Amino acid sequence: MGESVPGRAVIPLFPLGTPLFPGVVLPLQIFEPRYRRLIAELGALPEGPERRFGVVAIRQGWEVEQVAPAEALFDVGCTAVLRLISPRPDGGYRVVAVGGERFRLLDVLLPDPDSGEPPYLRAEVEWLVEEEAAEEAAGDSEAAGEGHPPALTGPGPGKDAADGPGDDVVTDVVRGSLELLAGNVRELFARYVADVAVRQSGGVGALPEDVLAALTGDGEDGEDGAEADPTASALREVSDDARGLSWLVASAALLTTEDRQALLAESATRRRLTLESRLLRRELTLLRTLGAVPVPLAQFAGPLTPN
Template sequence: MTDRLPLFPLNLVLYPGLVLPLNVFEERYRRLVRDLLALPEGERRFGVVALRSGREVGELAGDPVDAVFPVGCVAEVATIRPHADGRFDVVATGATRFRLLAVDDSGPYLVGEVEAMAEPKGDDAEVMTLAVSRAFAEYQRKLTGAQGRGPVELPELPDDAVVLSYLVAAAMVLDLSDKQSLLVAEDGTVRLRAELSLLRRENALLEHIRALPAVELLRQGTAPN
């Protein structure tokens, strides 16, 4: 079953369950937000797709399908705050993944024909959930230590394989291609298995590194369009 969604290409990967704050200032995306405001509150949603390397939000010349990754995430709007100069502050939450089948660039902003993707847990979900929870807790401790921060109380992690897999994907300091690969994973167990490998790699690196640029885990700054 397919659907049509307005698309918001960004230099980031949105995961289901994660909050996305946006400061919307480019005209084409102001138009998108104005169109969203014309809809009932429960129908205000758009698709977030990550831009391929070297692209900018306003740089979509040529075939727009080539400019973005083919798997994205539906963003459900929670709040829209307009400014007098025409900008908007938008807060949305990642809902479900989709596969991008086609892009219509005939209007003021891109509209995608999308197909919803299932969210199976996969095999060995409980085993992988436990292994990743332990490795991720170690990662958090080592990362905060490398930043010169004292001991911190770690948040309790969810025991649902899919929810945990997206939380870890969002919180890890990874490049965009790794982030996108985790979004594309066919099920929660496959994603957790990939994360376990990445966590072991990062934990080994952090063992030998004493100083890193400050990174705020589990928090995400406002993304400009």
């Protein structure tokens, strides 16, 4: 479960039908013997980031146990860090985990029952932290080039680069363009949630006002301490966090596994938000054309944590 070489590790693997995203809460009921053992082993560790397993989405129509796991699984996943372990009378567990770090699968290690190895899948992975940093920087460079004339990105006449205002101007342009993009996605997502609510209820009376209020941050919890709509609450939590917003939309919107996986695999927040803008516009068009949604609104959003 520990590091083998810098930037890589061998971790337990937990295939699921959909990707997990950083910061998103994942509740699970554990009943298979091999995963009971996994949770017992992780539960024996001190609380912290080492209480983790890797979640990787299964390709649609593939059975992990009947084909080579590396072919049945997508190649980018996210760790799940255990926050709560509750044993059940039948020997299983209820657990709550939170999405942690993204990784890329390098190799899937099959259990060998004769060797005394753990009975669950494990994988050698590489962490994507450095890739994320490089992609974020590349995305910012693209935004600076697209958002401002070249004359404002360098020093003026008679000025050294260190003395010129160019760097500050570029930084402001980059930050502003990201805020505009995030605001656009936030507005599209709130309209999308509202459209789903209307179609689920059959009328505008159930339009979630606190979802729309979350756009401006004005939404409050209900009277007498009642909790606001979870989607609105999550939107408020990430109101000033473009990266958190991108993960909320990726996890909560009613997208295909392939669409969600594409968002998980994108390392740059700016590019992820750009893709989400296109996907949300597509989904809004489909909602308004077909007039139906495939699942209840209660399944729409999962809790989000900043940790």
